[in-house]
Every structure is written in structure tokens, then in C-alpha cells.
Amino acid sequence: MEQERNSMNASNLVINQAKSLKTNGGFLKVLFVSFIMGIGFNLSFSYFFDSPEEIILKKQNKELQTKLYAIGYRMDSIDNYLAHIQQKDDYLYRMLLNEKPLEKEIRMAGIGGAGYFATLSSYITPTDLERVEARLAVQMSSLNELTHKAEKIVKEYACLPQISPILQTDLIRFTSGFGNRNHPIYHLEKFHKGIDLTANKGTSVYATSKGKVVIASNQADGYGNKVVIDHGNGIKTVYAHLSKILVKAGQEVNLAQEIGKVGNSGRSIASHLHYELRRNDEPIDPTPFLDWDFSEEEYKALADGN
Numbered sequence: 001m002e003q004e005r006n007s008m009n010a011s012n013l014v015i016n017q018a019k020s021l022k023t024n025g026g027f028l029k030v031l032f033v034s035f036i037m038g039i040g041f042n043l044s045f046s047y048f049f050d051s052p053e054e055i056i057l058k059k060q061n062k063e064l065q066t067k068l069y070a071i072g073y074r075m076d077s078i079d080n081y082l083a084h085i086q087q088k089d090d091y092l093y094r095m096l097l098n099e100k101p102l103e104k105e106i107r108m109a110g111i112g113g114a115g116y117f118a119t120l121s122s123y124i125t126p127t128d129l130e131r132v133e134a135r136l137a138v139q140m141s142s143l144n145e146l147t148h149k150a151e152k153i154v155k156e157y158a159c160l161p162q163i164s165p166i167l168q169t170d171l172i173r174f175t176s177g178f179g180n181r182n183h184p185i186y187h188l189e190k191f192h193k194g195i196d197l198t199a200n201k202g203t204s205v206y207a208t209s210k211g212k213v214v215i216a217s218n219q220a221d222g223y224g225n226k227v228v229i230d231h232g233n234g235i236k237t238v239y240a241h242l243s244k245i246l247v248k249a250g251q252e253v254n255l256a257q258e259i260g261k262v263g264n265s266g267r268s269i270a271s272h273l274h275y276e277l278r279r280n281d282e283p284i285d286p287t288p289f290l291d292w293d294f295s296e297e298e299y300k301a302l303a304d305g306n
Ligand SMILES: [Zn+2]
Pocket: 176, 192, 194, 195, 196, 273, 274, 275
């Protein structure tokens, strides 16, 4: 009987221990499942919901994107302005100053491609900035070159003749123009380096621009009594076949100052003024620079006024 009770107690203990073990295994399972669920929940939470730091960063990112687009669009308009200036440079300024438009490769400074910085699919990059910088540098260089040339032309222009060497009222005939002609003495086709203005012997001859007399003599070269004036910047005028010379070599003369008298000295068949205009010692046509619209009084006023 006692033995029977003991064996029952022992079997109860085994059952209870087994129950207890079963209960503990369930708890671990719950713990494990909870752990997995926790991670999953956490992941899905952070997937669907940002942390405060992420919210700030995303906001900043959006603002930067907007700013970048804005810069891109502004770069586009700078690029358009630049293209406009380049076009003016090529087809107005350079043409006016007798210069060829720049080659496209030079214009693009070897970097190539047109602007188009801001598109919704692309951002402005440092390369875009370099491209604009390079094109601006080329444009600056072109404008500097043109400015230099324009300044030279302005200076040269100031040295060019501004009046006719004799008064219109004294002109009998415009006998011979610049360029090839049948020579009146040799009767050969010969290049005429100046123009011939027929006028009576003793007619006043005037300096057509201010300058320095470099020759005032008869050099037995066919020109007879000759005056040569250096006006600076490579511009000279020549007055030949004079009957009388009124200036000396080395003398500064004013615009419209009387320098001699018309004559027939040297190789000449009649009283006339042979008048030449030279640029860097090469004869050029003086006809476009003749201005007949001045009276004798105005010549005097011009000569006194400078
Ligand atoms: Zn002549």
C-alpha cells in the first residue's frame, strides 16, 4: 500500500515536471515569435515612417534640389545671353572691323556642346560652369582684340585727310584718278599712285591733315618740287609739281595750312597738283577722303583752330 502511494507520487512528479517543461517551451516560442514580430514591426515602421533626422534631411534635400534647378535655369539664361553676344561679336563687331567670325571650336574653347544646363533629368555640373567660363574667356579675348583694332582705326582715322588739298573754287578739272591709266607722257598703261587736280599756277595748296613735314624739296624724282607730310600712324600725304614750297622739312603743320603753290615742276605737261595718300608707304586712293565742302574762310578758320 505504502509502496503503491510512493509510486503514484513519483509518477505525478514526472507528469508535473513534463507539464512544467512543456509550459517553459511555449514561453520561449512566444518570446521568439515576439522578437521576430518586433523586428518586423520595427522595420515596417521605419519603412513607412521617417525618423526626425530623416525628415529634416529629406526637407533639406528637397530645398537643395529646388535651388539646383533654379541655378540651372539661370545658367541657361546666362548661356543664352552669351550666345547672343557671341553672335553679335561674329556678325557685327568682327565684320565691321574686317575680321572673320571665330571658328566654332575656338568659340566653344575646345569644350564643346551648347548650353542646355537645366533639364528636369539633369543637374548642372562643374563641367557646365567650366564651359561657360571658357566661352566667356574667349569672348573677352575677342572683344579685347576688337577694341585694340578699333582704337587703332580711330587713331589712324584722325590722321587721315579731312579736306581737299585745293579749294573747289580753284579746281579747273579732276584730270586723272588713282590706279591704272594711260600715262600722259609715256602713253603707256601705268599705275597712277595719286590723283591729278588741274589748277592755275600759283593756286594755294593746303595740308589735308595736321602733321610733320618730312620732305620739302625737289629730289629730281619726277615729282618736281615736292612736299611730304607725315600725319602719324603710317599715314603720309604727297604734294607734287609745286611752283613754290612754303614749308620746311621738320616743320609741324596744321590742318588746312597753306604749304605751297600749284605748278608744273618735274615730269608734268601742265600746271596741276599731283596728290598722293600713303599708308605704310603704300599708295592708297585719296578720293574718298576729299571733301570739297569748305570755303577759303573755313580753311583759314581750320588752320587757325588747331
Ligand atoms: Zn599725277
